[in-house]
Amino acid sequence: MMFRVRRFSRLSWKRIFLFGSAFVLFWIFVFSLTPITSPLPAYTGPHQVGVLDVEVEGQKRLIHDAVLKETGDKAFELSTLAVTLYYPAALPPPSSSRRQPEARPWLPQPLSLIGTGYARLVHVYFPPFQKVFTFALWLLGSKTTIPGQVDAPILSGAAKLLIDESGDVDGLEKILKYAEKESLGDVQQMELRGEEDADEVGLFPFVVFTHGMAGMSQSYSHYLGSIASHGYVVAAVEHRDGSGPGTIVHYPEGGEKKVWHMELGDLDSSPPLNELDLKAIQLAFREAEIQETIRLFKLLNAGHGDLMRNLKPDSPRTALPSFKNRLNMSAVTVAGHSYGATGAMQALKNAPRDTMPINGGIALDPGKESGPLNADIDIPLLVMQSGQWTEKQTQFYDQGWHFDVVRRIVGGVKEGWFMTLAGSAHPSCTDAPLIVPWIMRLATGTTLDAKVALKEYIDVSVAFLEYLREGEKAGVLGGGVTSEKGPLGDKEERGKVEGRFGAEWEVHVVP
Structure with missing residues (x-):
């Protein structure tokens, strides 16, 4: 017993301070040589990229009548569609009178939703421990932004022509000079032309992307943003099938519902489901969301972007009308991980x-x-x-x-x-x-x-x-x-x- 007391007494506050300071300095040195995080690199293609989070009312449908034990809500009811859009954009030159585009944070908001979602995914339900997950996300990703501009106008036909001819970053300078010289007037006129002139303006093929288990719509932002930078419009679906960590459905009439990661034990169904049943239902839900995404693009291409209400909080929608007559609806590719x-x-x-x-x-x-x-x-x-x-x-x-x-x-x-x-x-x-x-x-x-x-x-x-x-x-x-x-x-x-x-x-x- 005396031996233990002596050993403990040697750990004076001075020693604790010295050892603690050395430990902190050591890890500061390690992290300075190997940064804990790195910024996302620039996209690989010649075009600038616009980014926009969109949630719109969909064609309501019930994929399966299973309910959540926790809330009694229907687990597989599709009511709204949420996507993150990546698309080729030409940014106008800076102007004091024009609102400057914003960068999109890589982590979705609210951050506590995603932190809690990942905690629940590994069966951590004690709120103080869930906050640790949120803190870890904040530490690793809070300063990371997606290198695209929020709600930027879609690339015009004239800009597309210029940058395709140049094939390099010099094309961007040509676009900006062209836009400044013409005050964007000619570009706007081109975007307002009828469908008969759509080929002259230029049609963009588009890609619908579906994320992996425990993934999110922005988890693949560099891959998808780079595809967009090569002249494609990409929609990354934010799935509500219970495969992601967490998402919020915002209802058109008001109110919201949180959708967490779902497992078989979270559901009540008659007859009871097995694992293969659950996967089949989730895949059917995803297929319905892909159909809704294609329907969204059809509406945008038909010129209904100005009528759409973006249900995603604090997310704009001014770029949506510019998608009119700009999409090749016969060239839809579906991708996923x-x-x-x-x-x-x-x-x-x-x-x-x-x-x-x-x-x-x-x-x-x-x-x-x-x-x-x-x-x-x-x-x-x-x-x-x-x-x-x-x-x-x-x-x-x-x-x-x-x-x-x-x-x-x-x-x-x-x-x-x-x-x-x-x-x-x-x-x-x-x-x-x-x-x-x-x-x-x-x-x-x-x-x-x-x-x-x-x-x-x-x-x-x-x-x-x-x-x-x-x-x-x-x-x-x-x-x-x-x-x-x-x-x-x-x-x-x-x-x-x-x-x-x-x-x-x-x-x-x-x-």
């Missing part, structure tokens, strides 16, 4: 049709526990897997190894590509490795630089989208199979091809 990739492939069933005029699909790491994958696909499909997703194989719903199932599906598509980005990890297409690079390297063991991985994903995705427009296969898409069996074959048969930014791709299936 993980659970979202399963949902994107599900949406391709029997496409194209009137409610789903889809011309192609992009699937990043199709889910391994998201339910069986749809194989009824008659339109072009690009499947890109991370090295981590391809190497770690699992049996897939009694259909064989996951890799083999995906390869058979893509091989059965008339125009299908299936490839793996070597050295990448499952989150490599998200913003997380860009914002907290060293944490993600430790967590995933990836050997490929995060910026390089995203550039490769973006480059191949844009090449696929350009193929849908022009019919020309560029880059990795233009080559042949280098590794048919991937991890299921012999090592010496696993050939690779170098991507545009120096990373290596294994190509498993080509048309």
Whole structure:
């Protein structure tokens, strides 16, 4: 006992202060050499990017009659649609009389909603502990902004022409000089022309993106914003199917409802649901949200943007009328990651049709526990897997190894590509490795630089989208199979091809 007291007495306040100061200084030194967070990089394309959060009233429908045990509310009732838009924009020159566009914070508001949502996702319900999750989010992402301008006007036909001719950043200077010289008058006139002149103004294809389990609409902002910077309008759906950490439905008549992450035990249903039932319902809910997104764009293209009420608090809507006659409604591509990739492939069933005029699909790491994958696909499909997703194989719903199932599906598509980005990890297409690079390297063991991985994903995705427009296969898409069996074959048969930014791709299936 005396020995213990002596040992304890040696820990004087002076010693505690000295050791504590050394500990703090050590970690300040570590973080100064390896910053805990990094800003999001500029987009890869030639165009500036506008960003806008939109929530609009949808066609109300009940996907399933299950209710939440916690509140008694219907769990799968679709009433509003929430999306984050990324679109090519030409920013006017600064002016004291013109409202300057704002940057969009990367983390959605209120931050406490997302922090609480992630805490609930890992079954932490004690409020003080939930605040720790909110603090961690604030620490890691509060200063990060998406490098796009909120509610910026969509790129005009004249600006698109100038920047396409230049092909580099000098084109932006030409746009600004043109806009300043003409006081934007000619550009506004072009945007007000009728549909008969739409080809002259320029039509933008668009992409509907569906996020993965526990993801959010802005979790892929660099990937999606870069696609937009190449001349595409992108809508990232904020899913209300219970797969995200948390979201708020704002009703047109007033009031709101919080939607948290849902698990089987959170639901009451007659007859009771099993895991496959829940996934099928969530995928059906996502498909309905994709249909609502396409319907939204049809309304915008028809010139009804000025009539739309944006239900998202503190989010503007002045850019919406400029979408009139600017969208190519016959060129809709659906893309997704993980659970979202399963949902994107599900949406391709029997496409194209009137409610789903889809011309192609992009699937990043199709889910391994998201339910069986749809194989009824008659339109072009690009499947890109991370090295981590391809190497770690699992049996897939009694259909064989996951890799083999995906390869058979893509091989059965008339125009299908299936490839793996070597050295990448499952989150490599998200913003997380860009914002907290060293944490993600430790967590995933990836050997490929995060910026390089995203550039490769973006480059191949844009090449696929350009193929849908022009019919020309560029880059990795233009080559042949280098590794048919991937991890299921012999090592010496696993050939690779170098991507545009120096990373290596294994190509498993080509048309």
